[in-house]
Every structure is written in structure tokens, then in C-alpha cells.
Amino acid sequence: MQSGIFHSTYEKDMALRHTPAQKIRLALVIVVIFALPFWADNYYLTLANQILITIIGAIGLNILTGFTGQISLGQGGFMAVGAYTAGLIATRLGMPLWLSIPIASLVTAAVGGIFGIPSLRLKGLYLAIATLAAQEIIVWLVTHWDAVTGGVDALNVRNYLWFQGARMRFTEFQFYWIALALCVGTVFATVNLFRTRVGRAFVAIRDQDIAAEVMGIDLFRYKVLAFATSSFFVGMSGALIAHWRQIVTWERFTVDISILYLAMIIIGGLGSVSGAIYGAIFMTLLPAFLNSVGRSLGGVFPLMDNLIPFIQKAVFGLVIILFLVFEPEGIAKMWRNVKDYFRLWPFSY
């Protein structure tokens, strides 16, 4: 049990981790991350890749909705921009993926910034509807601009390591390291962002926009910047999906995805990077878990085979509702409670 944390310089006081327990936890996470691909089979590696890509997208949405307070229902649309941009420039121009992913992210940032312009006048639910329009416009464009996107047909994506080089087929194991590198980069960038000037301005806008403006924060500029930053990571996540699945179809980027991601950051914890991570893990593993439970139940009760998919959906919904009822601040808050309890254990009063 510790009595307090004492620092002698501001630099140490401003560090992210202070106690040995925090450092040990981080070390454990690093060990798990690096050991995982060596013992996991293909099924778990696929899940791990999906989680890593989802984390990037969830952090992106949390930057906008959780930290800056601008509700967005355009997540699926922005992911589509990233996925189609990456897929098209990789396949048509033979661009290597270390170039196509950043370019797709930047293009999505620009598109997100443009759709962020209404946020100056619109707030809350009104903005949500405006971003829903963005979502629908993007999906409509993707499905109707046949000459470029191939319309409703799936786009087959090719992976290259060098311009017009040999076509690569990444195994799940290889792709894990690509996704991991980008995911870790996203986490670092976002954590740092929100302990410096621009990140504080974002949070200030969420908490009290008039006061923020009177403190010298240009609302328009910073809201558009928040949209662009968020879309950058969302686009990156979309680009990764394109290269990972090697196929892009518009059905993957409908408004369902936007709502799923909103649910993810609410369950994980709005306005926290770790919340986005927990939410992404939870929302990826829960359906997989329900799936495997359903499969084993199907063996026991053959007559229920047809019902099991519906029961899965109902349980999925129920779990979300229970989460919101018992811990509206999400998994991040639950984890904080657990840590606080053990920090003072056994004298937790």
C-alpha cells in the first residue's frame, strides 16, 4: 500500500506512469502483445487483427465524439473513404501499402474536415443528423460512381511492398505486425495529443464551447481540425481493412457500422484512449464468444439451430444495456475502480 506519489520535478509529475504497479502492468501488456502471435492459431490471429484495426477506428471516433463532444454518425462513411482510397491506389496504381495507407488516411482527413464544416452551426443531435448525411452521401457515391469504385461490385485489393512489385499475400501472422505498429502509433499519438495544447482545446470545446472561445480558441478551426484528426485515424482503419481482407465492399461501411462504433466507445468509455481500446476489444470478442457458445449449444439442442443467431443478437443487445445501466462511464471506469480498490487494499476505506 502506498501513502502517496511524490515528485521533485514537473517533468516527472507530468509523466504518464508513476508507480511500479503501472510500469509492471505496461510490461505485462507488452509481453502479451509480442507473445500472442507465436502461440495463437489462425482463428485467434484473425480476431487479434480485427481488434487492432477496430481500436484504431474507435480511437479515431473517440477523438471526435468522446474528447471534442461532436457526435458523429459518419464513421462508416469515413472508413469507406479510407478503404476505397487505399484499395484503389494500391490496385490501380500499384502503390505499396506503406504509401497507400498514409495517403488514404490523409484523404479521409480532408474529407472529414469538409464534412466537419457544419459543426460550427450545429450541435448535439443536429450535428449527428448532419454527419448521418455524410455517411449516406459517401455510401451513395461509392455505389454509384461505377467508373472509379466499381459500384456495388466488390473491389479486389492487391498488396504490394514496392511499386508494381510482386503481389504480396500476407499471412495473418505477418499482417499482425503491420496492424500492431499502426495501432501502437495511434495510441501514443492520441495519448500525447490530449496532454498538450491542441488536445486541451478539443476537450475545452466539449465541456464549454463559449468559454473556450473566450479563452482564445477558434471554434471553427479546432472543430474542423478535430474532424480531420479523427477521420485520419478512421481512414487508416478503413485502409487497413482493405489491405487485410483484400476485398472492399460497400456493405461493410453502412450506418450500422457507425452505430456499432458509437456503442463501442460508449461501452468502453467516452473521452478516454483506454476506453476506446477496451470497447474495441469487448465488441469484437463478445460476438465471437457468443458465436462459439451458440455453436456448442447447437450440438446439444439441434432443434434450436435456427433460433441461435437471434438469441446471439438479443444477448449482445442485453449485455450492452446492462453495461450502460451499471456503469454508464464504461469499462475504463470499471477498471479504474478495480485499480483504486487494490491500491488501498486491504484498508479500502
Next chain:
Amino acid sequence: MTRAMEHNLNGSTLAPGDVQLIVQEVMLRFGGVTALAGVSLEVRQGQIFSIIGPNGAGKTSLLNCTSGLYRPQQGEILFSNHHQTTDLVHMPPYRIAKMGIARSFQNIELFKHMTVLDNIMAGCHVHMKTNILSGMLYWGAAQREEIAFRQFAEEIIDLLEIEAIRKQTVGSLSYGLQKRVELGRALAMKPALLLLDEPMAGMNSEEKEDMARFVLDVNEEHGVTIVLIEHDMGVVMDISDQVVVLDFGRKIGDGTPEEVRHNPEVVRAYLGEDLEQTELKSFSFSS
């Protein structure tokens, strides 16, 4: 234990006594309601300048015009700093803030999910330079700037005696402390002109005394000009250099506290026609 401050909080380049803010015939209407009917006043560098008046007199409206939240239909608001004079009327609030005008709000408008420290650091926004990319890297210049401004923020925390709560979330603090943090956030802007909208409202006498002392410290030791809206006549009469009285959007009194106290029109506005002879003083201390 308060240590001497390395930084001066005053952002004005004017000499004490120079005219800093001129409000010229400002007219503000909301539909058929006239909030300000041609108000003029002059604030000098280094003053504590109080605006008083009954509820609905237009005090907060005048502050909102000055900080750019309202746009008056007529009139000019001229502000002098850095060797130039600018009309604030058509400027957006964030640019007015950059010119050196800071304010607090009547109903506390803090960033309530942030810590006290982050609120004050957010107040430093206009003086910091880190852009989004270097912020994401938190390396070199970005980190050095954070540490330098942390030091500055700590000086404000020392000044306002809020060391013990620096890492608490603002939303969980008591009303009096929140008011103090709001003053701190405004001071972090190194203001040339500090607008305080009822900084002592809803406080007990001890908290009021503390707040008055902070306001005086900021004014006397740092030379920051302060425009104050306050209902507590005791405080206003004690600490102000100049008092302006508004009533129904018009200025009905202007002068030293002593002059205003004896101004018959002011007395009438506060007490009604019949009590014209009564001195403002006699009621102001009764509450």
C-alpha cells in the same frame, strides 16, 4: 508559503493611467428589448473599475459586447494594447482574447471534466505554440513548452492558494473554489484587461474576503486592469477606483465610489422615487 512569482500577469503595454478601453455610445437590442441604450465609458490602465446596477440593467450585456459574445447594433468599443487601438465590435471572441482581454462568467463556465491544472493550462492556450503534430510526438519543444507553462500555472495556483486541489476534477469542487479556479484560468491568459462578472456572488463573507484579496493582489502587485460587476456594495465601494451605474441600459452615474454614493439619480434607481433623500450608503450595508 507563497513564493514570489517569476512571471508578471499583466499583458498590457500601456502605462498606468493611460486610457485602455473606450466604450462609445454602445446600443444593443434584442428584438424590441433595448439592453444597452447608448452607454459610454472609459477604463484606464491599472484601475479597478466597477459596474453596478439593478438586475437587468445591462451590466453583463456590456461585458458580453466587450468580449465579443454579443454584437452591438451601434457604437464602438475601442481597446488599446501593443501600441494600437482596435474596435472590438466586429471581432470574433477568440481574436479579442488574443488581444489580451480575459473574463470570468456569472454562472461558472469552467471545463468541468478537466482538472484544475488543465483548466489553467487551457487558459494558457493563446500563449502556447505546440501544434497538433508536435503535440502528438510530445518530444523536444512540445515537452519543454508544457513544462515551462506548467511552472507558470503553478505560480497562479500558488497565488490563488489552490495547491491542494490542483489535480481534482473541477466539477467536483465547491462553488467558492470553482469561482477561484475560474479567476485562475482567466489569469493564465496574462490579461491586459480582466473582466469579472460577479466573482463573489453566492459566497459567504469569508470567501468574499478571500476573493477580494485575490482581486486586489492581481491589481496592485501585477497591475492588471479589472472591470468588475458585483452586487455586494461593501466590496464595490471598498476596492473600486471608479464606479459606473447602469439602469435600464443607460448610464446614470459615473465617478469615484464616494461620488456615486451621493448621486441622487443612483439613489432613486436603487430605492425608488419616494426615498430620494436617503443615502445609498444606509441600505447598502444593511444586507
